[in-house]
Structures are given as C-alpha cells and as structure tokens.
Amino acid sequence: MAEIKTLYATTLSDTSAYGQFVALGHLARRYDGSHWTKTSKKYREQDQKQVYYFSIEFLPGRLLKSNLLNLGLLDTVRAGLKELGLDFETISAAEPDPGLGNGGLGRLAACYMDSMASLGIAGNGNGIRYRYGLFKQVFMDGYQVELPDDWLRNGNVWEIRRENKSCLVRFGGNVWMQPQPDGTLKAMYENTDDVLAVPYDTGLVGYHNDVTNTLRLWSVELPPSADTTYYSQAQRDRIDDITKVLYPDDSNSEGQALRLRQEYFFSSAGVQSIIRHYGLRHQGMKELGKKIAIHINDTHPTLVIPELMRILMDEHHCTWDVAWELTKSVMSYTNHTILQEALETWPIDMFKGLLPRIYQIVAEIDRRYRLAKTPVYGEALVNRTAPLGDGQVRMAYLAVIGSHSVNGVAPLHTELLKDDVLRDLYQVYPERFNNKTNGIATRRWVQLANEPLANLLDAKIGQSWRQQPSQLKTLLAYQDDPKFLAQLTQIKTQNKQALAAYVKKTLDIDLRTDAIFDVQIKRLHAYKRQLLHVLEIIREYLAIKDHPQAQVTPRVHIFGAKAAPSYHYAKSIIKLINALADLINHDPEVGDQLKVAFIPNYGVSLGELIIPAADISEQISTASKEASGTSNMKLMANGALSLATLDGANIDIIQAAGNENEYAFGLTAKAVYGYYERGDYHAVDFYNSNPELKRVLDTLIDGTIPGITTEGREIYDSLLRYNDEFFVLADYESYTQQQQAIGADFNDQTTWQQKALANIAASGVFSADLAVARYSDDIWQVPHAQVN
Numbered sequence: 044m045a046e047i048k049t050l051y052a053t054t055l056s057d058t059s060a061y062g063q064f065v066a067l068g069h070l071a072r073r074y075d076g077s078h079w080t081k082t083s084k085k086y087r088e089q090d091q092k093q094v095y096y097f098s099i100e101f102l103p104g105r106l107l108k109s110n111l112l113n114l115g116l117l118d119t120v121r122a123g124l125k126e127l128g129l130d131f132e133t134i135s136a137a138e139p140d141p142g143l144g145n146g147g148l149g150r151l152a153a154c155y156m157d158s159m160a161s162l163g164i165a166g167n168g169n170g171i172r173y174r175y176g177l178f179k180q181v182f183m184d185g186y187q188v189e190l191p192d193d194w195l196r197n198g199n200v201w202e203i204r205r206e207n208k209s210c211l212v213r214f215g216g217n218v219w220m221q222p223q224p225d226g227t228l229k230a231m232y233e234n235t236d237d238v239l240a241v242p243y244d245t246g247l248v249g250y251h252n253d254v255t256n257t258l259r260l261w262s263v264e265l266p267p268s269a270d271t272t273y274y275s276q277a278q279r280d281r282i283d284d285i286t287k288v289l290y291p292d293d294s295n296s297e298g299q300a301l302r303l304r305q306e307y308f309f310s311s312a313g314v315q316s317i318i319r320h321y322g323l324r325h326q327g328m329k330e331l332g333k334k335i336a337i338h339i340n341d342t343h344p345t346l347v348i349p350e351l352m353r354i355l356m357d358e359h360h361c362t363w364d365v366a367w368e369l370t371k372s373v374m375s376y377t378n379h380t381i382l383q384e385a386l387e388t389w390p391i392d393m394f395k396g397l398l399p400r401i402y403q404i405v406a407e408i409d410r411r412y413r414l415a416k417t418p419v420y421g422e423a424l425v426n427r428t429a430p431l432g433d434g435q436v437r438m439a440y441l442a443v444i445g446s447h448s449v450n451g452v453a454p455l456h457t458e459l460l461k462d463d464v465l466r467d468l469y470q471v472y473p474e475r476f477n478n479k480t481n482g483i484a485t486r487r488w489v490q491l492a493n494e495p496l497a498n499l500l501d502a503k504i505g506q507s508w509r510q511q512p513s514q515l516k517t518l519l520a521y522q523d524d525p526k527f528l529a530q531l532t533q534i535k536t537q538n539k540q541a542l543a544a545y546v547k548k549t550l551d552i553d554l555r556t557d558a559i560f561d562v563q564i565k566r567l568h569a570y571k572r573q574l575l576h577v578l579e580i581i582r583e584y585l586a587i588k589d590h591p592q593a594q595v596t597p598r599v600h601i602f603g604a605k606a607a608p609s610y611h612y613a614k615s616i617i618k619l620i621n622a623l624a625d626l627i628n629h630d631p632e633v634g635d636q637l638k639v640a641f642i643p644n645y646g647v648s649l650g651e652l653i654i655p656a657a658d659i660s661e662q663i664s665t666a667s668k669e670a671s672g673t674s675n676m677k678l679m680a681n682g683a684l685s686l687a688t689l690d691g692a693n694i695d696i697i698q699a700a701g702n703e704n705e706y707a708f709g710l711t712a713k714a715v716y717g718y719y720e721r722g723d724y725h726a727v728d729f730y731n732s733n734p735e736l737k738r739v740l741d742t743l744i745d746g747t748i749p750g751i752t753t754e755g756r757e758i759y760d761s762l763l764r765y766n767d768e769f770f771v772l773a774d775y776e777s778y779t780q781q782q783q784a785i786g787a788d789f790n791d792q793t794t795w796q797q798k799a800l801a802n803i804a805a806s807g808v809f810s811a812d813l814a815v816a817r818y819s820d821d822i823w824q825v826p827h828a829q830v831n
C-alpha cells in the first residue's frame with residue numbers, strides 16, 4: 044500500500060527488524076484505533092450487556108500478524124513490504140510473544156477473547172500485566188534452566204496506559220462496622236496497606252467485522268499517599284512484587300501469600316472498574332444482572348464474588364439479600380482441573396490477615412450457607428462443602444456457591460466433576476452444572492499458522508470456513524481425490540521443512556522431512572506422561588540396535604515442554620529426554636532412521652511452527668486426568684492424527700473424526716477408578732510379565748543412557764518402587780502397539796492423508812467461536828453473530 048511507502052519507507056528500511064515491527068504496529072493501530080473507539084461508543088449507546096472474562100493468565104501470542112489478518116490488511120501489507128525489499132515474516136518474528144500464562148488455561152482465555160471480538164460480543168478481558176512473563180527455558184547439559192522473560196524491556200506497542208481509570212486496592216489493617224445515624228452499618232478501616240492498580244488496555248481485533256474489544260491488564264503502583272508519606276524501599280518492593288512475575292505452576296497451587304495478593308489485586312480492581320463504568324449509565328444496581336456477566340476462569344479470580352458483595356453493600360448500600368441475588372446472577376465459573384493439588388485453598392489466618400473485610404463477607408456466606416442447607420442436606424454434607432472448613436477458605440466451593448453456572452471443559456471432565464470432585468455440591472445445586480467443551484481459534488491455528496493449508500482449503504471448498512469453521516466438513520468430498528491428497532502431503536512436507544530448518548539452527552539436528560513427525564507439546568507433568576513416550580523411543584532405539592539392517596519407517600520425536608521450576612520429577616524427565624536424544628542423535632548406527640528433538644522454550648509462537656508440521660499428535664494422559672486438552676484440537680485441525688487415551692476432549696475428537704482415523708489406546712477413566720477402588724494396581728507385575736518392557740525400563744539404570752545416573756534411578760523407582768501413580772506401565776503395551784501400527788500405516792500416504800483429511804474436516808466443531816456462542820447462549824445470555 045502507498046501509505047507504507049510514503050509514511051514508513053524511511054523508518055522501515057533504516058531500522059532493525061524490531062524497529063520495523065514497531066513502525067508496523069503503529070500503522071496497524073491507526074487502522075484499528077477508530078474501530079476501537081467506535082466499538083466502545085456503540086456498546087455504550089446500545090447499552091449492550093458486557094461480558095467480563097476474569098483470568099489470572101492470558102496467552103494471546105504475537106499480535107501483529109493476527110491484527111493485520113483480522114483487519115483484512117495482511118496481504119496488502121505483505122505485498123507493500125515486498126516492494127520495499129522487506130520480508131514480513133522476519134519483521135513479525137521480532138515481536139515479543141507475551142508469555143502471561145502457563146499453558147492451556149491462559150491460551151484458552153486468549154482464544155475466547157478472539158472469538159468474542161469476532162462474534163461481536165461485548166467481551167472484556169481482565170487480568171494482570173506481569174512485568175515478567177513465564178520464564179524463558181534454556182537447556183544446559185540437558186537440564187532446564189530458567190531465565191527471566193523481560194518482555195516489556197522495549198515497551199509494548201499494543202497497550203495504552205489509562206491512569207485516569209486507576210483505583211485503590213486495600214490490603215491488611217483493621218476493619219470494623221460502625222452504626223450510622225440512619226441505622227445502617229459502615230465499614231471503617233485503619234492501618235490498611237493501599238496500592239494503586241493502573242490499567243493497561245490492549246485492543247482485540249475482531250475478524251473482518253470492525254469490532255475491537257478490550258483486554259485490560261492491571262499493573263501495581265504506589266498509592267497517591269506516597270507523594271506525602273515515606274515508604275521504605277522494603278515497602279516499595281513489597282508493593283512492586285504484586286505484579287512482578289507470573290507464578291510458573293500449571294495445574295498446581297503453591298499456597299503462597301503473594302499469589303493470594305495477586306488474586307485479590309486484579310479481582311478487586313476489575314470489579315471496581317466494572318461497577319464504576321456501570322454506574323455512569325445506570326441509576327442504582329437493579330439492572331446489574333441484565334447488563335453484566337462476570338466469568339471466573341478457574342478459581343483464581345473467585346474473590347470477585349465477595350468483592351462485588353463488598354462494593355454493593357458498603358458502597359451502594361444494598362442489603363445482603365439484594366447483593367447476594369445480584370452477585371449470583373452475574374457470576375459464572377469454569378473449572379479446568381480435577382487434580383487435587385490444583386484445587387485452591389487458603390489458610391484462614393493468612394486470608395483474614397490480608398483481606399479482613401473480604402474475610403468477614405466470606406464468613407457470612409459460609410454462615411448463611413450452613414444455616415440454609417443443613418436442614419435439607421444434613422450436617423456432614425454441609426461441613427464437607429461449606430466455603431470455610433479444615434481451617435481453610437475453599438475457593439472452588441466458594442465459586443460454586445456464589446455463581447449461577449459451573450462448567451467443566453469436556454463431557455468426561457464435567458461428569459467427573461459431578462461424580463467425584465464436586466459431587467456433594469452437585470447434590471445441592473444440580474441445575475448449575477453444565478458442560479462447555481473447549482475450542483480453539485481456527486484463525487490463529489490454521490489461517491495464520493498454516494497458510495499453505497488455508498490457501499488449499501480456499502481453492503477447494505471456498506472461503507466460508509474462515510468465518511464458519513464447521514464448513515470444513517465439506518472437505519470430505521475430496522477424500523478420494525488423489526491429487527488433493529498428494530497436495531496435503533506436499534503441504535505437510537513444506538511445513539516440516541520450515542520446522543527442520545529451525546531445529547537445525549537451534550539444536551543442530553538434521554531431520555528428514557519424509558519421516559513421521561511425532562509431536563508432544565504441552566507442559567511437563569507426570570499425568571501427561573511424557574515418560575510413556577520416552578519408553579517408546581527407547582523401544583524403537585533398541586529395535587534398531589538389535590536389527591540395524593531392518594527396514595523401519597523413519598521417525599522424528601518432537602517435544603516441547605516447560606517444567607515448573609520447583610517440580611523436581613518433571614525436571615528429571617526433561618534431563619532424561621535430552622540425554623536420550625543425545626545418545627540417539629549421535630549414534631551412527633541409528634543414522635537418520637530415528638531422531639529426537641526437544642525444542643526449548645515451547646510457547647504460542649513455537650506452537651505455530653510445530654503444529655502444522657505434525658503427523659502424530661501425542662495426547663497420552665492417564666484417563667481422567669486431562670480436563671480437556673486443546674493442543675489435541677490444534678494438531679487435528681492441521682491434519683495430525685491423534686495417538687490418544689480416552690481422556691478429556693480426546694474422546695470427542697475420536698468421535699468426531701471417527702475411530703478409524705485416530706490411534707486410541709489405554710485404560711478408560713472407569714478402569715482407572717476401578718484400580719483406585721479395589722487398590723489392586725501392581726506396576727511390578729507388568730514389568731515381570733513383559734520382557735520387552737523389562738528391558739526398556741532397565742535402560743534407565745543400567746548405563747545404556749549416559750548421564751542419567753540419579754534421574755534414571757529416580758524415574759525407575761517412581762514406576763516400580765512407588766507403584767507408578769499414573770499407570771504408565773499398564774498402558775505401555777497398547778501404546779506401543781498403536782505406535783507400531785502408525786509406523787506401518789504411514790508408508791501408505793494416500794490412506795494416511797485420507798485420515799488427515801478426516802481430521803481437518805471434523806475439526807470445525809472444536810472452533811472457539813462455537814464454544815463462545817454456547818457460553819453466550821447458555822450462561823452469559825448475550826447476543827452474538829451467527830456461527831453456523
């Protein structure tokens with residue numbers, strides 16, 4: 044476009060890739076800036092119901108390319124840059140990828156924000172502007188080392204600081220209720236530690252619809268009183284710490300006071316800003332439930348419930364009953380895990396000290412819950428389910444009691460919530476429980492990440508799938524079109540070449556692009572069972588060593604995974620994978636038949652490179668443990684076949700694409716629960732009865748794999764001495780059988796690509812647009828653009 048040349052030509056050609064990115068970012072903002080203002084004005088004028096999605100994590104990925112795509116400018120900008128002799132991809136890669144999340148939960152929040160904008164829903168994200176995102180992972184001697192992610196070092200083109208929308212958040216001190224002349228009670232505070240919450244807003248651009256919504260992230264600062272009062276350095280640091288760094292734990296709760304401060308900080312600031320905004324246009328609070336929906340993404344923002352109660356009662360003089368009905372009608376909660384260690388609870392003493400007024404309100408919620416429910420459900424059940432119990436504040440229970448809707452993220456997960464984790468509360472509030480299967484932003488994961496595939500789809504089935512991913516099903520008409528299937532192979536090869544070039548550059552490993560690219564990308568966690576994948580690699584390695592001349596289908600095993608810094612076992616698995624990779628990749632006898640590439644620092648941007656190149660999607664969690672999974676959906680949409688347990692959304696993927704197009708294996712959730720109930724799982728029996736498995740496991744401790752003396756023993760013991768908590772050995776045989784079937788099937792590329800096609804065609808049902816439409820219809824009660 045002319046504008047790039049006239050306005051930006053000098054800037055663009057004279058600067059670094061980063062400088063060019065900043066210049067282009069400003070250009071994009073000029074375009075979407077007017078949409079942003081217009082969108083806010085329209086929502087205001089039409090008094091449209093607002094959805095506020097509260098999440099302690101957002102993983103939006105780089106925004107330049109996606110904003111240009113959504114604005115309809117991508118092709119033009121690319122062509123304009125080309126005329127200037129500049130490469131768009133290089134410039135785009137200079138953008139920092141904001142790592143403000145750990146994994147699935149944070150990325151889901153970002154996909155849903157994208158869909159809300161694209162469906163014209165007045166959706167607002169509310170979270171924390173961490174000064175440092177999730178650590179950068181490097182490997183030293185095969186061990187994970189964590190470096191700080193200083194993502195804001197050079198500023199952030201997308202954000203706008205809105206100091207005029209700041210608010211105070213109060214911690215600690217003493218609080219008491221003082222009777223007023225009119226008979227009401229007023230909350231009085233002394234000696235509180237106040238901090239200032241300053242919002243930074245980022246525009247979220249809808250797809251080809253002139254809508255730009257807002258992601259509001261809060262940053263902490265000293266309160267105005269710091270201008271006149273002395274704050275010691277230690278006091279200043281204590282305040283700064285609140286938004287300094289993202290907790291690097293996925294599916295785990297460490298229970299530290301700083302985390303609780305983070306949770307209240309963004310919950311309180313968010314609710315204050317909502318009520319202030321609402322108050323500008325409404326008299327009284329009556330309409331709140333009709334005008335506002337607040338969504339609680341896992342339990343981290345649960346304090347929005349007592350915080351809204353506080354504001355309604357203390358600042359807007361509502362009675363308890365009125366405030367409570369309004370609060371419940373506004374709130375809804377999504378649970379993302381059934382792992383015990385992830386369920387948040389806070390010691391009452393810590394909670395009370397940090398949040399005295401909020402504690403009073405939670406205690407009153409608890410008192411009234413007990414009073415109302417004991418006569419109906421009995422004391423035992425009520426004790427088990429009340430917000431306060433065992434000296435703890437139980438966040439999930441508070442979230443259920445204070446919301447009108449509770450959902451799981453895949454059908455199996457929702458059933459397990461009802462039958463197991465939240466079973467007692469399900470007795471009390473059966474009507475609140477519902478399922479909302481996760482979805483992904485097809486725009487980012489296919490249109491942006493896999494342009495060759497997207498273009499082929501356009502050519503074959505037209506462009507309607509770009510607005511309505513369910514149209515991908517029309518692809519099934521080409522299942523017997525050999526030319527089309529060959530094109531799929533060709534695109535896959537092209538994507539593998541791009542990934543192979545990256546792996547060569549970063550790890551100096553040569554990958555054959557005619558090999559099976561077998562991919563496992565997700566956080567490193569025992570329940571996700573990267574270890575099972577490792578056992579298969581050892582099996583393949585031993586098979587090659589036994590029969591160096593035998594014909595094997597070449598394979599590349601690709602891992603991407605960060606371990607929480609304090610998760611010792613997960614870090615040992617990382618060392619094991621790297622040690623094994625070292626052994627295999629340098630063994631001349633193995634050659635290019637088998638390679639292992641553990642790509643460091645997995646995140647959204649690397650996902651965009653790896654996913655389009657995958658043939659096999661490893662989704663091998665112990666059945667019942669993975670709430671949904673979402674990389675399974677992204678890989679499927681890019682034509683990878685799932686090698687999957689019957690867990691989370693794998694079940695739904697297998698059903699949608701057809702069992703014959705995936706590789707399912709392993710214990711069912713029911714079988715896993717059966718072992719728990721009977722207490723008769725004996726890992727050692729599998730070791731003793733399967734000589735191949737025995738041999739594979741022995742390599743962990745017999746020196747076959749150099750450099751893992753302590754890690755090998757630790758892992759070996761976890762399986763045999765401590766009885767294999769995640770049933771790795773029980774699933775070994777069925778898993779390795781499917782792996783062998785994959786090795787054989789891959790040689791028939793026509794049949795293989797027919798399966799890939801079936802996966803792409805069925806992936807439309809996992810679109811985040813559809814998921815968000817269901818949230819809108821069933822939970823938030825807001826209108827949205829048509830999705831089907």
Ligand code: KOT
Nearest residue numbers: 147148294295379380669670671672673
């Ligand atoms: C829970 C507590 C703290 C930090 C993270 C979590 C967490 C993450 N819980 N669930 N997740 C993942 O969420 C994804 C989106 O729903 C799911 O697909 C995935 O199965 C969860 O593990």
